[in-house]
Amino acid sequence: MTTTDKDRDIFARTLWGEARGEGLAGQIAVAWAIRNRVDDGRTKSWWGEGYAGVCQAPYQFSCWNNGDPNFDYLSGAKPIPTREFALAQIAADEVIAGNVPDPTDGATHYYAIAMPEAPAWATKAKQTLMLGGHVFFRDVP
Template sequence: MGIVAGIWSWLRGSRRRAAETGGASNPVASPPASGVSSARPDTNWNDPFGSFGSELQISGASSFFQTTPQPAPPAVDPVEKDWLARTIWGEARGESAAGKRAVAAVIMNRVASRRYPNSVQGVVTQHTYVKALGRDIYQFSMWDPLDHNSALARSVTDRDAQFRTCLEIAEEALSGRLSDPTGGATMYYAPAAMYPPGATPRWDFSKLRYTGQIGGHRFYVEI
């Protein structure tokens, strides 16, 4: 009976002490501020990305893998693409891919320039009537109806491997993915196509700056 009495006396004393201290022998910690936890995770947990490397963890932080959405590339006009691809083919089908891209860059530089029409079709079919000759002179001679190249360019299809390449380059150019290898050129000519050999176009070269040669074409910027 002495042992039971002793236990009972101890229990009554514990209850009295708990009442005197507010009824809680193990105070409960206040919750952390919303969205912030100061507790560290279990150190045995595998954290390959170091997400818990800092003392405070922000529960509302953006995902580690979240990226800023990129704008979609501009839609490619199929008519403009066709005109550009056919012009590249007519002007540079014998050139490497780099030579074809250079011709595409010149056309796109003209489209962007205030000196020329603001569309591919307008640029490549631009012509001027020369009274002394009694006929139109085309900026891109391959579109001159009297040039045999014109009929070939109008009739070529994607069964032609070179034309398929030209279609791909036209897509690059019109979607803004083409890097200009000409340094902003808006003029070019092929020395090998000049007659007599060694002749040059009837341009005012004092108003042009030479930017280099790519394949069989020499390129110039208007100044």
């Protein structure tokens, strides 16, 4: 699959919005959950097509929701701090290139453990990893 500059930028912005406090390992895990959606093997995936399509699919990654505190940064209305964004770009590039293995064992979903309660879908899915502030899952019905 061809990855455009837009894909790379949206992917890195999503990592910044979803996992900037997690360090490189946590951002790589989130990046793999996104890549696993991109690589789902379907001709027309309901998750969206390519990295930009998957990241910006409605209500899939909360940082892109209007009203989310991250949205103004991701949309370009406010500048993302350069150092923080550089780390997200490294994570995005490494996962796109396949230079790092998937620590999530094929996860396509995750949630932040800071949430007041786990999402309903998590009760029927296979937990694959807990890393930093996120729990990762695959086989989500």
